[in-house]
Amino acid sequence: MKELLISSLEETERLAQTIADLLQPGDVLTLEGDLGAGKTTFTKGLAKGLGIQRTVNSPTFTILKQYEDGRIPLNHMDVYRLADQEEDLGWDELFYGESVTIIEWAHLIEDDLPEERLDIRIERLSDTERKFVFRPFGERYEKLCKEIYV
Numbered sequence: 581m582k583e584l585l586i587s588s589l590e591e592t593e594r595l596a597q598t599i600a601d602l603l604q605p606g607d608v609l610t611l612e613g614d615l616g617a618g619k620t621t622f623t624k625g626l627a628k629g630l631g632i633q634r635t636v637n638s639p640t641f642t643i644l645k646q647y648e649d650g651r652i653p654l655n656h657m658d659v660y661r662l663a664d665q666e667e668d669l670g671w672d673e674l675f676y677g678e679s680v681t682i683i684e685w686a687h688l689i690e691d692d693l694p695e696e697r698l699d700i701r702i703e704r705l706s707d708t709e710r711k712f713v714f715r716p717f718g719e720r721y722e723k724l725c726k727e728i729y730v
């Protein structure tokens with residue numbers, strides 16, 4: 581596990597861009613945090629770091645948004661409503677593609693997540709301060725985690 585203290589919005593954006601530089605096709609990140617913690621802000625920074633020009637919004641009403649105009653395509657998932665679905669929608673195949681996948685509310689589908697992934701939790705400490713907690717699963721993500729800095 582790794583923790584980073586962030587003191588401004590700009591620092592969150594910079595952190596996200598640093599992580600984007602480390603990503604490879606097929607990588608999976610999960611993102612947890614209360615309302616207003618900065619999940620969307622972080623994802624926008626990640627997208628920018630991947631070279632995505634399109635505007636990234638929260639996918640709450642669509643479950644999945646795909647952005648294909650960057651260095652690596654990005655799947656942005658919000659599984660909040662997917663957790664209620666009984667049938668298998670085949671969405672887990674996405675993880676093995678050529679994209680980076682970032683999943684919000686991932687704990688709701690914990691059993692279906694890939695074993696190897698990086699879990700990221702954002703905690704709001706004050707108006708501008710955040711704590712980022714990184715939990716890597718698997719060798720690839722342990723290595724990646726060590727290279728993350730602000």
Ligand SMILES: Nc1ncnc2c1ncn2[C@@H]1O[C@H](COP(=O)(O)OP(=O)(O)OP(=O)(O)O)[C@@H](O)[C@H]1O
Nearest residue numbers: 588589592614615616617618619620621707708710
């Ligand atoms: N260090 C920081 N990191 C991230 N956001 C920050 C920071 N400091 C201030 N903010 C502000 O906090 C808010 C975070 O909102 P954001 O929409 O990214 O959160 P969220 O976790 O996606 O919330 P929701 O679940 O409601 O979509 C923004 O208004 C942003 O400007």
